[in-house]
Amino acid sequence: MSEINTLKLSLGVGYEYYLKNSVLNGDLPLVNPDSELSFNIFVGNLHLRLHEKFSYQETLLHNSIASAQDSFFNFNNVGVFKRWDNFAGVNADWDLNRLILSVGYDHENFDSSTPSYEYLNRASEWLTASASFLIAIRPRSALNHKGAGISTKLRRHSMTIGKCEVAPSWT
Amino acid sequence: MDLKTQSKLSFRAGGGYDRARYDAPAESSDFETYYAYGRVSQETRLFTHSLSAGHEHQLGDNANNLETTYIRYAITSSALQHWELGANVAVLFAEEFGGTFREHFTYPLVGLRAGYQIHKYWRTDLVYEFLLKDSDLALRSFYGNRVTLGLGFSF
Numbered sequence: 254m255s256e257i258n259t260l261k262l263s264l265g266v267g268y269e270y271y272l273k274n275s276v277l278n279g280d281l282p283l284v285n286p287d288s289e290l291s292f293n294i295f296v297g298n299l300h301l302r303l304h305e306k307f308s309y310q311e312t313l314l315h316n317s318i319a320s321a322q323d324s325f326f327n328f329n330n331v332g333v334f335k336r337w338d339n340f341a342g343v344n345a346d347w348d349l350n351r352l353i354l355s356v357g358y359d360h361e362n363f364d365s366s367t368p369s370y371e372y373l374n375r376a377s378e379w380l381t382a383s384a385s386f387l388i389a390i391r392p393r394s395a396l397n398h399k400g401a402g403i404s405t406k407l408r409r410h411s412m413t414i415g416k417c418e419v420a421p422s423w424t
Numbered sequence: 425m426d427l428k429t430q431s432k433l434s435f436r437a438g439g440g441y442d443r444a445r446y447d448a449p450a451e452s453s454d455f456e457t458y459y460a461y462g463r464v465s466q467e468t469r470l471f472t473h474s475l476s477a478g479h480e481h482q483l484g485d486n487a488n489n490l491e492t493t494y495i496r497y498a499i500t501s502s503a504l505q506h507w508e509l510g511a512n513v514a515v516l517f518a519e520e521f522g523g524t525f526r527e528h529f530t531y532p533l534v535g536l537r538a539g540y541q542i543h544k545y546w547r548t549d550l551v552y553e554f555l556l557k558d559s560d561l562a563l564r565s566f567y568g569n570r571v572t573l574g575l576g577f578s579f
Contacts, residue, residue, distance in 0.1 A: 265549075267574035285574060314555070314570070324492075325555070327485045327520060327527075329564050 257295045264288045269312060277332040284309040286338070298348040306340040328370075335366035342379070351388075357381040432467035442481050446488060450523035453488040457481070473499035488522025508539040529559040547576040 265285030271277040286308040294301040311333050313326040326334055342359030359379040365371050427435040439460035446453045461478030477495040484490040493516070500510040512535045520527045533556075539549040551572040559565045 261579065263576070263578040265574055265576040267572055269570070269572060285576070312570075314553075324516075327490070327518075327529075329486075 257293075259293045261291045261293070262289075271332075274332060279311050279333065279335075281309065281311075283311060286310070300346040300348065302344045302346075304340070304342060304344070308338050309336070310338075311335050331369075333367065334370055336370075336373075337362070337364045337366070339363075340379075344381075351386060353385045353387075355381070355383045355385075434465050435463070437462040444481070444489065446522075450488060452526075453522035455481070455489060457491075470503045471499055471501035473497070484520040484522065484525075486527070487520045487525040490518060490520045492516050492518045506541045508537075508541075510537045510539075511535065527559055527561050527564065529557055529564070531555060531557045545577055545579050547578070549574040549576065 265288050267283045267285060269279070269283065284307060286306075288308060289304055289306040291302060291304040294303070313328060313331070313334055314324075328334065339362045340359050342357060344355065344357040347354045357380070359381075361375075361377040361379060363373065363375050363377070365373050425435075425437050437460075439458060441456075442459050443456045444454055459478070459480045461476065461480065463474055463476035465472065465474030475495075475497050477493075479493045480491075482490045482492070494514060496512065496514040498510065498512040500508060502508050513533070515530070515532045517530050518528070520529075533553065535551065535553040537549060537551040539547060541547050549572070551570075551574070553570045553572075554568070555570070556567040557565055
């Protein structure tokens with residue numbers, strides 16, 4: 254697109270084969286939750302990010318290749334839970350040097366293809382807002398003990414404080 | 425709160441107060457408690473690793489609430505060209521409650537992963553995971569060994 258305005262696609266596809274319980278093997282490949290199409294737009298110090306995140310999963314685990322996931326659907330006597338999940342929305346970051354204000358909106362559609370779990374089908378609206386303030390701390394920054402011949406190593410620390418995020422949703 | 429030092433150590437911590445009220449409350453659905461999490465991670469020349477722990481509430485699958493307390497360690501390394509290797513260990517203590525259903529369960533999980541960049545845009549991942557669920561209710565404990573082969577495309 255351009256040097257800073259970029260279109261990105263990340264698509265992860267997999268297949269899970271059950272060795273002991275082959276009756277659970279599916280017919281379709283799975284689409285990882287990390288799959289996403291995103292469009293980054295920079296206008297001055299405003300960063301807009303339009304994104305479409307999608308997945309198709311069948312196991313009870315919340316799959317994610319990129320990061321360790323350890324939660325699962327706590328169903329009983331069920332091996333397969335076919336489901337589509339789709340997030341579409343926009344995030345905006347306004348960079349005011351040390352202060353970064355962010356807002357976001359997402360629309361989620363969760364759709365179960367397993368009839369007994371259709372009660373989990375839902376559409377959700379996600380609103381997020383956050384503010385980050387950056388503080389650089391230089392402890393003992395100019396401390397040199399010349400007499401002892403010791404030069405204290407200058408260390409820079411950066412700290413982000415006051416970062417809060419709220420994510421109300423309704424279905 | 426986030427804190428990052430020049431030595432590539434980073435700390436993240438947060439917490440708050442959780443309160444749930446249901447408009448048609450089933451037995452013991454409402455609760456008031458805290459949530460908290462913490463994470464410390466370090467980047468080195470050869471690997472990145474992190475240790476995290478937390479206590480939080482989510483919506484349950486069988487009952488209104490799922491309360492979890494967890495501790496997790498993860499390590500990844502890109503020291504080998506084209507490869508990304510990783511491992512993770514976690515233990516979670518959970519209680520699902522709210523309504524007629526109540527279950528306490530513990531589940532340790534161990535994962536190993538190896539990712540290989542085949543081409544500029546293509547990547548493949550091989551993942552092994554072992555999960556053990558130990559429940560206080562009959563017929564709700566299980567274990568699983570899982571191997572996943574994934575193919576990724578990104579540009």
